[in-house]
Amino acid sequence: MTQPDFPRDALILGGNRIPFARSGGPYAGISNQDLLTAALEGLVARYGLQGEKLGEIAGGAVLKLAGDLNLTRESALGTPLDPRTPAIDMSKACATSLETVIHVSNRIQLGQIDSGIACGVDSASDSPIEVTPRLRRILHRAFAAKTAMQRLKALGAIRPADLAPVPPRNGEPRTGLSMGEHQALTTAQWGVSRQEQDELALASHRNLAAAYDAGFFDDLVTGYRGLSRDQNLRPDSTLEKLGSLKPVFGVKSPQVAEPSMTAGNSTPLSDGASSVLMGSAEWAAEHGLTPLARVVDARSAAVDYVHGDEGLLMAPAYAVPELLDANGLALQDLDFYEIHEAFASTVLTTLKAWESEEFCRERLGRGGALGAIDRDKLNVAGSSLAAGHPFAATGGRLVATLSKLLHERAKETGRVQRGLISVCAAAGQGTVVLLESVTD
Amino acid sequence: MSAVQTAEQIKDLADVPSFPAVYAAALDPRSSRRKGEPTLPAIAYRVRSVRIDAERARDFDHLMGGPATDLVHPGVLHVLAFPVSLALMARRDFPFPLLGLVHLRNQVLQHRPVRVGELVDVECRVRDLRPHRKGRTFEAVSTILAQDGEIIATDVSTYLAKASGPSAGRDGAGPSSADARAERREFEAPTPTGRWSLPADAGRRYAAVSGDVNPIHMSALSAKVFGFPKAIAHGMYTASRAFTESRVDLSRPLRWDVSFDAPVTLPGTVLVAFADDAGTGTVTCTGWRAGRGDKGPRRCFEVEVTTLDR
Numbered sequence: 161m162t163q164p165d166f167p168r169d170a171l172i173l174g175g176n177r178i179p180f181a182r183s184g185g186p187y188a189g190i191s192n193q194d195l196l197t198a199a200l201e202g203l204v205a206r207y208g209l210q211g212e213k214l215g216e217i218a219g220g221a222v223l224k225l226a227g228d229l230n231l232t233r234e235s236a237l238g239t240p241l242d243p244r245t246p247a248i249d250m251s252k253a254c255a256t257s258l259e260t261v262i263h264v265s266n267r268i269q270l271g272q273i274d275s276g277i278a279c280g281v282d283s284a285s286d287s288p289i290e291v292t293p294r295l296r297r298i299l300h301r302a303f304a305a306k307t308a309m310q311r312l313k314a315l316g317a318i319r320p321a322d323l324a325p326v327p328p329r330n331g332e333p334r335t336g337l338s339m340g341e342h343q344a345l346t347t348a349q350w351g352v353s354r355q356e357q358d359e360l361a362l363a364s365h366r367n368l369a370a371a372y373d374a375g376f377f378d379d380l381v382t383g384y385r386g387l388s389r390d391q392n393l394r395p396d397s398t399l400e401k402l403g404s405l406k407p408v409f410g411v412k413s414p415q416v417a418e419p420s421m422t423a424g425n426s427t428p429l430s431d432g433a434s435s436v437l438m439g440s441a442e443w444a445a446e447h448g449l450t451p452l453a454r455v456v457d458a459r460s461a462a463v464d465y466v467h468g469d470e471g472l473l474m475a476p477a478y479a480v481p482e483l484l485d486a487n488g489l490a491l492q493d494l495d496f497y498e499i500h501e502a503f504a505s506t507v508l509t510t511l512k513a514w515e516s517e518e519f520c521r522e523r524l525g526r527g528g529a530l531g532a533i534d535r536d537k538l539n540v541a542g543s544s545l546a547a548g549h550p551f552a553a554t555g556g557r558l559v560a561t562l563s564k565l566l567h568e569r570a571k572e573t574g575r576v577q578r579g580l581i582s583v584c585a586a587a588g589q590g591t592v593v594l595l596e597s598v599t600d
Numbered sequence: 601m602s603a604v605q606t607a608e609q610i611k612d613l614a615d616v617p618s619f620p621a622v623y624a625a626a627l628d629p630r631s632s633r634r635k636g637e638p639t640l641p642a643i644a645y646r647v648r649s650v651r652i653d654a655e656r657a658r659d660f661d662h663l664m665g666g667p668a669t670d671l672v673h674p675g676v677l678h679v680l681a682f683p684v685s686l687a688l689m690a691r692r693d694f695p696f697p698l699l700g701l702v703h704l705r706n707q708v709l710q711h712r713p714v715r716v717g718e719l720v721d722v723e724c725r726v727r728d729l730r731p732h733r734k735g736r737t738f739e740a741v742s743t744i745l746a747q748d749g750e751i752i753a754t755d756v757s758t759y760l761a762k763a764s765g766p767s768a769g770r771d772g773a774g775p776s777s778a779d780a781r782a783e784r785r786e787f788e789a790p791t792p793t794g795r796w797s798l799p800a801d802a803g804r805r806y807a808a809v810s811g812d813v814n815p816i817h818m819s820a821l822s823a824k825v826f827g828f829p830k831a832i833a834h835g836m837y838t839a840s841r842a843f844t845e846s847r848v849d850l851s852r853p854l855r856w857d858v859s860f861d862a863p864v865t866l867p868g869t870v871l872v873a874f875a876d877d878a879g880t881g882t883v884t885c886t887g888w889r890a891g892r893g894d895k896g897p898r899r900c901f902e903v904e905v906t907t908l909d910r
Contacts, residue, residue, distance in 0.1 A: 336795040467876050
């Protein structure tokens, strides 16, 4: 028997997401499982996957209930897919669904599976609220007690303060600073202006609105709960309106001379889910599906923000050069850049780092700067500032959007198109992916 | 009488004393201070075969935000020895009132790791009485020994006994208070790497794992009784938390040096900045109160952790 030729291409065949909503908006009272099921159902319907047994579904959520341990599997069981389709839950903060794409891609490339779905979901409206660690331990002691007296004694340790509910932590556990406060320090360090941030936010809204108007999302988004577009999108936003907003991050920090991060140039808490259909060339052909792009390569990096060596959200600035080097590309060789807009200033500090001789020499150990990019190629169909950012759903949104952009442009130009996705994540992490267009 | 200082007595205690009893003794009105030049008692307090309690070490680790480790945080050794040295300082012939002492510095030198459940001996002494611009300083030295007599760790706490009355500090050799004020102004806060929001019950939580129920830490009300407008965080709580986030390899010998400046009031917010020196293997954590209005930032503590060669 001849050995099949592995690794083989892992292809992006399409995607589907539901419109992203603001926290407490139309998806209030809707669970992660509801949202993910809706996104998967839309994908199944669009690509005719009813009754199909796929190789694997990889998904995840950042704000996840303990009872949702098999969130992806449970969601998939609620769709018309073959119930014998296996699923895995994964987690890496805001990079979760970019990592699920990499996971499914690796499995396909190695020949372990022929098809799969990468997906992610988050609901800030339905995030878990826990009991205090002290109450949890007291209750466990009481449950383990052998006599009624022991149980009473254990429960007697409960104090009123132990009963306060504990919402998800808004901040890095090791530093006590919120993500916005961390980024405010990085923003000040790189001297990013308010004007630059507001301009980036405005471009995000304008690009997303234009893409919707052009019908770009017609085969990428399925309406849900009365929402047909991302709720956060403000097509009529202006620099004046954005400029009138008060800074919210860095205002308490003396190291930030002029706080510039506002609700307008930062992503809002959001609810939503996204999914990406992937497969081998053979599987795509068998199912009559047109491949959009292939996953070329991926890298991840992490920085030591805890001891102040680097800014919390700067890991992609390190991961991208590594990815480019491994593939013999310069930063300017790319046709599209999808840099996740956690904050407008995250994108801008990352770009400034690559433009900086000093950073590239001292931090990256390179001969010189990576240089500037053509801003007309950046987040051309809008990004998280306009669409919103349901943490684990963002990677899937980016991959589906970029794959379609690459495919369309390749068909127009007759040339292979390359695109970069860069996502920063909590705890000083970053994941980056290189995609390349596929045409017939 | 000074001749006997060379011949040290050792007093064996049956067990580690409890803090409430020690503090009660310290408040005993009969413990009168002798007039004239103060001298430190030439006596060591010793407790043999104390077990490092695994549950207590776990609670200590959790309070500091770290994982429960089998090799104990040196802060656990500090709180183990602390009541023994307090008992010594609560003696009637001890020249200073216990509740007025100010913890200036703490230096731990740990020669080898200690496992939870291990038996150790604890010995405490006081030494090195010196003049200071605000009164006098001395060191409380705790030695942690293995059952075979090997020294595992030495913990040196430097305390200030503030002088009272008009002659306070006149014989002081330290810097003048004008210098101290200048020094305070000179503190330039670095870029913070973190912020600790300490709740009103931070003192009670540390008391629960350390046993140190000194009233100045427990509540605003009990602190007021002793002249503090607000409760004050235990210095060794902030120092131990900084140690935990220093990411030290507990299996190696180490130094843990702390200096305290302005008190951390509760509830309160402390900004911290960690810095690694790869050359010396030292991690530094500076903690400060942010400036407000025309008041500049005040440094609260500086913690240095150094991993040593074996």
